[in-house]
Amino acid sequence: MANKIQQIGVLTSGGDAPGMNAAVRAVVRTALARGLDVKGIRRGYHGLLKEDMFDMNSRSVSEIMQRGGTVLQTARSERMRTEVGVKLAAEICEKRMIQGLVVIGGDGSYKGAQELAKHGVNVCCVPGTIDLDIASTEYTIGFDTAVNTAMDAIDKIRDTSTSHERCSIIEVMGRTRGYIALWSGIACGAEKIIIPENYDFDEDEIVEEIRTGRNFGKKHFIIINAEGIGDSIGLAQRIEEKTGMETRATILGYLQRGGSPTCRDRVYASMMGAKAVDVLLEGKQNRVICYQKGEFLDVDIEDAHKMEKGISEDMVKMAEELSV
Numbered sequence: 001m002a003n004k005i006q007q008i009g010v011l012t013s014g015g016d017a018p019g020m021n022a023a024v025r026a027v028v029r030t031a032l033a034r035g036l037d038v039k040g041i042r043r044g045y046h047g048l049l050k051e052d053m054f055d056m057n058s059r060s061v062s063e064i065m066q067r068g069g070t071v072l073q074t075a076r077s078e079r080m081r082t083e084v085g086v087k088l089a090a091e092i093c094e095k096r097m098i099q100g101l102v103v104i105g106g107d108g109s110y111k112g113a114q115e116l117a118k119h120g121v122n123v124c125c126v127p128g129t130i131d132l133d134i135a136s137t138e139y140t141i142g143f144d145t146a147v148n149t150a151m152d153a154i155d156k157i158r159d160t161s162t163s164h165e166r167c168s169i170i171e172v173m174g175r176t177r178g179y180i181a182l183w184s185g186i187a188c189g190a191e192k193i194i195i196p197e198n199y200d201f202d203e204d205e206i207v208e209e210i211r212t213g214r215n216f217g218k219k220h221f222i223i224i225n226a227e228g229i230g231d232s233i234g235l236a237q238r239i240e241e242k243t244g245m246e247t248r249a250t251i252l253g254y255l256q257r258g259g260s261p262t263c264r265d266r267v268y269a270s271m272m273g274a275k276a277v278d279v280l281l282e283g284k285q286n287r288v289i290c291y292q293k294g295e296f297l298d299v300d301i302e303d304a305h306k307m308e309k310g311i312s313e314d315m316v317k318m319a320e321e322l323s324v
């Protein structure tokens, strides 16, 4: 097939996620293997708008696979939310002969790519976010590492919680969605998981569950609270007042974003990065890479944008049943 692409660009954007480096490495080495040149763009769209880019070779991505964060650096660009910014970014891509742009990032990064596509840039997005909140895919780079990090931390808090016979509220990340809370909560056998998808703000119900747990001889009560609900410190105070049970809140915060990626994150990120390059070389325009039902696929960016993703009701029900 006739292929006009000679050079691609790659950037990471939005919140960093463990495994992004594996994706960058796969993009660079796949592109080089197919005879393409690769420009690495620093600090996401922010760097693109400043033309902060450099030629990448095989050695540019040595020794990065096992590292958390992103060697390309990342940023959240306000200018890319404006028409003027998007137009300038598209002009820069044309001027710098970037004929395909691989964007590794989350929801906000996808929106930027969607706008760039409308201005004639051929984009291919790779889902990189710990939040798992991209509707077109069942897997996002960094989620696996983040939930494992959260799980380790919650296990530790559980030890001290049991010793002191306390209630512990642990707030995990996830933006507006409850995937990290649900997965880490199930993995740690949490007594209660609070997620934006179904929380009705009935604190009396939580208080009642704590009392029942105590009557059943439970030595602790672990609540995983999604950041989309927040107010963990306030909730801890109110629960302590109403139950008389000492209650502490821990907000796990940014530690969930760092650390060496798990095997799954390294392997899936590599598959997705490599696929992004091949999709561009196949001549496809404006795609996003997804993982669905055990397969790595690509779908149109506009179709991806219209998709919606719920939370598994089976998982929620199972978590409730097992928490007694």
Ligand code: F6P
Residues within 6 Å of the ligand: 015, 076, 106, 129, 130, 131, 173, 174, 175, 227, 257
């Ligand atoms: O999207 C990843 C994430 O860590 C979310 O879970 C969180 O809401 C957000 O980023 C925090 O963003 P920032 O790094 O801008 O504080």
